[in-house]
Structure formats: C-alpha cells, structure tokens
Amino acid sequence: MTEAERDTAAASMSFLDHLEELRRVLIHSLLAGLVASVLCWFWSAPLLDVLVRPLAEHGVYFSRPNEAFLTRLKLAGVCGLFLVLPFILWKFYSFILPGLYRRERRVVTPLLVASTLLFYLGVLFSFLVVCPAVVSFLLGFGTSIMQPLIGIGPYFGFVAQLSLAFGLVFELPVLVFFLSVFEIVDPRALLRTWRYALILIAVASAILTPPDVFSQLAMAVPVALLYITSVLVAIAVTRRKRSRKQAPVAEPQD
Numbered sequence: 117m118t119e120a121e122r123d124t125a126a127a128s129m130s131f132l133d134h135l136e137e138l139r140r141v142l143i144h145s146l147l148a149g150l151v152a153s154v155l156c157w158f159w160s161a162p163l164l165d166v167l168v169r170p171l172a173e174h175g176v177y178f179s180r181p182n183e184a185f186l187t188r189l190k191l192a193g194v195c196g197l198f199l200v201l202p203f204i205l206w207k208f209y210s211f212i213l214p215g216l217y218r219r220e221r222r223v224v225t226p227l228l229v230a231s232t233l234l235f236y237l238g239v240l241f242s243f244l245v246v247c248p249a250v251v252s253f254l255l256g257f258g259t260s261i262m263q264p265l266i267g268i269g270p271y272f273g274f275v276a277q278l279s280l281a282f283g284l285v286f287e288l289p290v291l292v293f294f295l296s297v298f299e300i301v302d303p304r305a306l307l308r309t310w311r312y313a314l315i316l317i318a319v320a321s322a323i324l325t326p327p328d329v330f331s332q333l334a335m336a337v338p339v340a341l342l343y344i345t346s347v348l349v350a351i352a353v354t355r356r357k358r359s360r361k362q363a364p365v366a367e368p369q370d
Contacts, residue, residue, distance in 0.1 A: 137315045139210050145204040160188040163195060167327055168277060170251040174350060176268045178209070182217030187268045194276065198239070202232055223297065231290045237287070238286030242279040253330045281324035285339050289346030296350035303350035310347075 156163065164187070168176050176183045209228055216224060255264055297302040306313065317339050318332070325331040 137258040138213060141207045145200075146198040148203050149197050151196075152200045156195040156199070157188070160192045163191055164188060164268075167191065167272065173347060174255065174264050174266065176266050176271055178268050181268050183267070187272050190272060190276075205232060227290055227294060228308075230293075231287055234286045234290060235283040238282040238284070240280045241338070242282035243275065246331070247275050247278055248332050250328070250334060252329060253356055255256045265270075277327060280336060285320065285324065285335060286342065288339060289342050289349070292343065292346040293350050293353070296354050299354075299364040303347050303354055305345075305346045307351065310344065313343055317343065345360065360370065 178187070205228065209225075213221065258264055292306065294301070295301045304342075314336075318336050321332040321335040321339065325335050
C-alpha cells in the first residue's frame, strides 16, 4: 500500500475504528510487557546479582519475608518493560502515523528515534557509571563503628529513581532541538541565558535525584554539557534553515 492509499484509508476510518485500533495497540503493548516480564523473572536472580554488584563487599539484606520476592518481581517488571519499550513506542507511533503529514513525519520520526536512544543512554549511563560511583562515595562516610546495613528494597528504589531520572533528563537535547526547529524559541537566546539554564538544571537534579550532593552533581554536570551541546547544534541547524529560506530562487530562462 502506497503512502497516499494509506492516508486515504486512515481518513475513511470512523471514530469507532480508531478506538478499536487503539484497543489493539494497548492489548499488544500489555501482552509484550507481560511476556517480557515473565521471561525476565526466570533470570531475576542473576539480574539481582548485577544490580547489587556495587554492594558486593558489604552485602544486602531483606527485613520482611516478602521483600526479596517483591524486589525480584519489580526487577523483572522493570527489565521486561525496558526490553519491549521500543516495540511499544513503535506500536503507538504506527497508530498516530496515518494522521501526520509527510513534513511532520520527516521531523517526528527522527525525534522519536533520538529520544528513545537518549533515554536508553541515560539509563545505562546511570546504571553503569553513576550508581556505582555514588554508592561507593556514600558508603565511604561509614566508620569503624557505623557500618552499612542496606535493605534490598530501598536500594532497588534508589537505583530505579536515579536511572529513571537520568533517562528523562537525557531527553533535553531532543526538547531543545524540537523547540528550535519549530521556532518556538531562539537557540541563540537559550545560549545567552545559560546561567539561568544551569540554575534550572541544578534545581531539577536536586528534585529528581536522591538527596545527596554527589548524586546531584553526577546528574547536573553531564546534563549541562548536553544542554550546551544541543543548543550549539540547534543554532547550526536553524542558521542553515534560515540560509535556505533566504537563498534567491533562480528565475526560469526563456
């Protein structure tokens, strides 16, 4: 089916047809997440070993009979969702795709791919780099008398909160690029107000991360670098776009 035929078919669909299509998308997404979570459950023990690797020297504990089971269940659900998230996004994008114009598709498709990759990059950066460094730094405040006794439930919440926060804030380049391309904001104005942007990044880092300075700095520094880089890229893109608009159109020769 060609693109024009698909647009015609989408326009002829009734409201109930759209609801039925949305229902199928939701069912497929839920089934994919459920199947992936069930499969991850069988590897929840090795996954848990990877999760607590920064605490291998100290060990982790559970204080309630069901805490270990619930933690493994949550871990399987999070890992399952992490694996099938691209499929879920693709299903929802396929649902809204017929309603987009060609020009909008050329913009939305790369932005969706970039936002997905940046989210995964932020989560992996947090889990592989930031979390071990933060845990090692914070445990260094112990003394010979005050030793850590870390529960698996609070530790899982700590890692999940930090990883999700990094995944979300790594979307900042996509947001800046989107606002600049659609001329909602001027990227040069964003560059001139970099001091205010750093303050907002610091405040957001303090809200999103656990309440310790090291975690906040571990988020604020890379996000600030991402912000400045994305603004510079947006300036280059908008300058090229404006030069194309201002380029004289060649008159046809007789």
